[in-house]
Amino acid sequence: MIEVKHLSKTFMEENGPRQVLFDINAKLYDGKTNLIIGQSGSGKTVLVKNIVGLFDPDEGEILYDGRDITKMDRKQRKELRKEIGMLFQGSALFDSETVMGNVMFPLVMFGGMGNSEMRDRAQFCIDRVNLTGSENKFPSELSGGMQKRCAIARAIALNPKYLFCDEPNSGLDPKTSIVIDELLSDITHEFGITTIINTHDMNSVMGIGENIVFINKGHVGWIGNKDEVYNVDNDDLNNFVYATDLFRDVRKYRREHGYKPTNH
Amino acid sequence: MLLIKMLDKFGDYCMFMWRVIAIPDKWKVFFKRYTDEIGKLGIDSIPLIIIVSLFIGSLCTILIKLNISNPLLPRYTVGLTTREIILLEFSSTILCLILSGKIGSNIASEIGTMRATEQIDALDIMGINSANFLAMPKILALITILPFLVVICMATSLFGGWLICIITGIVEPDTYLFGIQSLFIEWYVWFALIKSLVFAFLMSTIACYYGYSVQGGSVEVGKASTDTVVVSNIMILVADVILTLLLL
Numbered sequence: 001m002i003e004v005k006h007l008s009k010t011f012m013e014e015n016g017p018r019q020v021l022f023d024i025n026a027k028l029y030d031g032k033t034n035l036i037i038g039q040s041g042s043g044k045t046v047l048v049k050n051i052v053g054l055f056d057p058d059e060g061e062i063l064y065d066g067r068d069i070t071k072m073d074r075k076q077r078k079e080l081r082k083e084i085g086m087l088f089q090g091s092a093l094f095d096s097e098t099v100m101g102n103v104m105f106p107l108v109m110f111g112g113m114g115n116s117e118m119r120d121r122a123q124f125c126i127d128r129v130n131l132t133g134s135e136n137k138f139p140s141e142l143s144g145g146m147q148k149r150c151a152i153a154r155a156i157a158l159n160p161k162y163l164f165c166d167e168p169n170s171g172l173d174p175k176t177s178i179v180i181d182e183l184l185s186d187i188t189h190e191f192g193i194t195t196i197i198n199t200h201d202m203n204s205v206m207g208i209g210e211n212i213v214f215i216n217k218g219h220v221g222w223i224g225n226k227d228e229v230y231n232v233d234n235d236d237l238n239n240f241v242y243a244t245d246l247f248r249d250v251r252k253y254r255r256e257h258g259y260k261p262t263n264h
Numbered sequence: 265m266l267l268i269k270m271l272d273k274f275g276d277y278c279m280f281m282w283r284v285i286a287i288p289d290k291w292k293v294f295f296k297r298y299t300d301e302i303g304k305l306g307i308d309s310i311p312l313i314i315i316v317s318l319f320i321g322s323l324c325t326i327l328i329k330l331n332i333s334n335p336l337l338p339r340y341t342v343g344l345t346t347r348e349i350i351l352l353e354f355s356s357t358i359l360c361l362i363l364s365g366k367i368g369s370n371i372a373s374e375i376g377t378m379r380a381t382e383q384i385d386a387l388d389i390m391g392i393n394s395a396n397f398l399a400m401p402k403i404l405a406l407i408t409i410l411p412f413l414v415v416i417c418m419a420t421s422l423f424g425g426w427l428i429c430i431i432t433g434i435v436e437p438d439t440y441l442f443g444i445q446s447l448f449i450e451w452y453v454w455f456a457l458i459k460s461l462v463f464a465f466l467m468s469t470i471a472c473y474y475g476y477s478v479q480g481g482s483v484e485v486g487k488a489s490t491d492t493v494v495v496s497n498i499m500i501l502v503a504d505v506i507l508t509l510l511l512l
């Protein structure tokens with residue numbers, strides 16, 4: 001489990017300091033899909049980058065199963081990062097490497113395996129994300145959804161305990177988004193990973209949000225899950241989640257008829 | 265204000281170099297990248313060097329012949345002067361100024377694009393020292409290969425001068441050959457090679473720094489590429505003056 005306690009972050013800008021996160025407290029659970037949601041500019045990406053250690057918070061603690069990343073030296077952070085997989089918004093695949101090369105990369109750097117063992121592991125990950133047959137393709141030859149799946153395969157190659165996903169559905173059509181969501185959900189449950197997904201995709205919230213942290217203007221606005229999100233009387237959250245007429249109608253209908261949300 | 269900005273940049277550069285100078289995470293991967301970079305930065309530059317050197321060598325010979333037409337000066341002066349120009353300045357300084365355009369912008373745009381597309385963040389997340397992983401092979405590869413490129417440049421330029429003598433007959437080829445062998449000072453060759461090592465370090469580290477420091481998208485990558493060439497050229501010329509004062 002990852003625990004965030006009293007986390008604050010300020011950026012120094014030309015016009016003066018700008019505080020982005022204010023006293024954030026949240027728990028992100030093992031074997032669950034934890035969603036961090038919020039409007040663009042609400043501070044969710046900054047929060048995730050603080051949690052993974054790409055930014056240093058001004059104050060607060062970030063505990064990975066009790067180990068505080070903010071107090072770790074470079075060597076300890078390096079060790080911890082071997083337990084972390086990350087899926088970036090733009091996939092961040094290495095252009096000069098094939099799909100196989102990308103998935104093999106963390107294994108070559110840290111796997112401590114023989115060549116054939118590494119290939120087997122990489123092939124397993126590629127098969128798991130349904131990219132079989134694309135092993136020798138370069139990222140530029142893949143569609144957006146395939147790039148995301150390749151990035152997921154790379155992220156899980158080292159069997160991480162924690163998987164971070166920064167807006168995994170951005171730039172994807174709704175159907176492909178659902179495929180990616182289901183894949184992330186399946187992988188989370190299959191391998192017992194603590195998955196943290198940073199998103200503003202409402203389909204993801206309704207579909208796979210087992211633990212949802214809503215960030216509003218740098219503050220924690222609400223914490224709950226996909227079943228609770230239908231019955232919350234939180235204006236900020238409702239304005240964000242039910243921003244469209246369609247979602248408002250769905251909510252109204254389901255509240256009136258007592259429907260519970262289902263998976264995709 | 266400008267001074268503070270320059271000092272700020274220099275401090276940032278030093279901190280970047282502090283991260284670069286470290287033991288690689290995986291030696292096998294490092295050597296593969298190192299040899300790849302030697303090919304990409306060095307071997308791939310040979311055609312450009314040959315073309316430029318041939319023309320500069322022949323131009324030097326023509327211009328010297330046109331400007332030294334004093335009957336009191338021996339005819340082999342053309343070959344001798346061409347050699348001195350090539351050994352002292354062209355083969356190292358001018359060549360590096362040309363290469364900083366090709367290699368420097370290549371390195372800055374490659375690393376800059378990796379920054380803009382979060383590939384460097386991906387390396388950091390994996391626990392890899394991204395500065396060392398990306399920059400060290402490029403820096404060492406350029407330091408290794410540039411002296412060889414300088415030697416190729418020297419030979420090709422002198423050959424270019426000889427070729428123009430044969431084609432145009434402005435100087436007898438034998439006289440030219442006699443000239444390039446006369447009053448030869450071996451130290452000038454070492455001087456050029458030492459300069460090339462310093463220039464290789466400056467070129468590669470400045471390019472890596474500007475690429476690594478990119479914040480933003482394609483516009484910033486383009487700016488980093490341009491800044492790399494400008495700053496590299498200035499630093500090469502400053503280093504050239506200092507080294508010339510120290511070594512000659």
